[in-house]
Amino acid sequence: MRIAIIGLGGIGASVGLAVQHEALGWGVVGYDIAPDALEGALQIGAIDHLAESVAACADADLIVIATPPLAMPDVFQALVPRLRPETVLTDVASVKSPVLRWAEAHLPYPSRFVGGHPIAGTEHHGVRAARADLFHGAPWVLTPTAQTDPDALLRVEAFVRTLRAAPLTVDPAQHDREFALLSFLPHAVAFSLAALHRENPTTVPPGGSWRSATRVAQSDPALWAQLMALNREPTRQWLQQLIQRLQTLADALEQGDANALQEWFSAPSAPSPREP
């Protein structure tokens, strides 16, 4: 079994470490556009061979694409000339529908691509954030479609279990809608609060609630700008619902309405849509 990992950030390098940790004798080749990341991944033992290009990864049995999402169309295109029909491909991006569209548009055998998203990210990034046990017990969403080859799905599920994660299959659009709430909103809030604090430094040190709320503001801002752009409409809709709810609270505060405040905290009612 030969695995190729394209993109050796925190997730890609953790996939490599986790494979090596299981000592299955698999060969792990890696590629990253940044020589530092590539060397770092080799040094920590996440990969055992350096590939010289994306194309040089094409003859693996399983290709894990762990680049930032906007790099994926180029990665697909670079793989195409040497890709074999039996090779299975998967990815780890936090957004799935655009990735599946790119796979459909660029790959010669799109049925062999299975979209994936390990629910195991942290605010740390880069090869130094890699951990062999990052996926232990973690859910790993897979988003097969009607076109997905069942054999490819079985292989990716087995691979994910090898990393000790728990695969679950979800419709790609549903994944993107739910993650806009579960992950994109918390990131939007964390970046907002951190920016407010940068502009309004406090004398009093923050406590635990602040640290929890802003932890993921340490995440890569360029990556999150990309992800949100790729999951625009669900994220925008959840943002409007959050804004509506916060505005209801602000209005209750302005009016000094103690009952409305108690109600807001105890059993918040569904906000009415704010669309024109």
Added chain:
Amino acid sequence: MRIAIIGLGGIGASVGLAVQHEALGWGVVGYDIAPDALEGALQIGAIDHLAESVAACADADLIVIATPPLAMPDVFQALVPRLRPETVLTDVASVKSPVLRWAEAHLPYPSRFVGGHPIAGTEHHGVRAARADLFHGAPWVLTPTAQTDPDALLRVEAFVRTLRAAPLTVDPAQHDREFALLSFLPHAVAFSLAALHRENPTTVPPGGSWRSATRVAQSDPALWAQLMALNREPTRQWLQQLIQRLQTLADALEQGDANALQEWFSAPSAPSPREP
């Protein structure tokens, strides 16, 4: 040295445990309106005497008021008939200006009251959340005013250090303004996100960013409704700034403006005030 603790929730009972843990031989009397809390505090050793009323706590050397903030005017009034001029009083509420106004209005010797706020709360509450080491290394804000007796301040500072916390003095209005950002906004967001999820359950399990962002939604909703009502204007102003910032993001998503998104995440600029 006799300490009285009025209100034996997570903070009040932790104060008692921390005093007992230092084994200074001080007597700790406690009172809570809920018999369960009172019995619980005695059982875990947070107090060594039960008081039968608030008034029965009045002859202590130091009175720590750790009730929900809206109970404090009644507590002050109940203490008044038996209060000695040398007794020092402090509290632990997350909002300070209203507490100081109540002390001024009700206490015969308001100069002996020193407002306090340990930055050590958690989402857990009640006597079961009490921990002897809760304040170890934690900042503990004190808010003396021009009227505060310097001797009372020194005594409360020494007491706080006995609990191994680090006292710092801050202007009460500044405390309330800064905590509206540092603690009230994260709580408003956590309660909002938790409510959105209750109304829109997901198939996909939440990851770490969601758990961090919603941790404090486990806090006591009634307490937070009170606190926000007591810190209305600063909280409202920060909420509007947060809403403005989230709306800027929603607008960039609606317009599909990749540059605006990159800018929002990388170096968010000051939002213009949204006031009419």
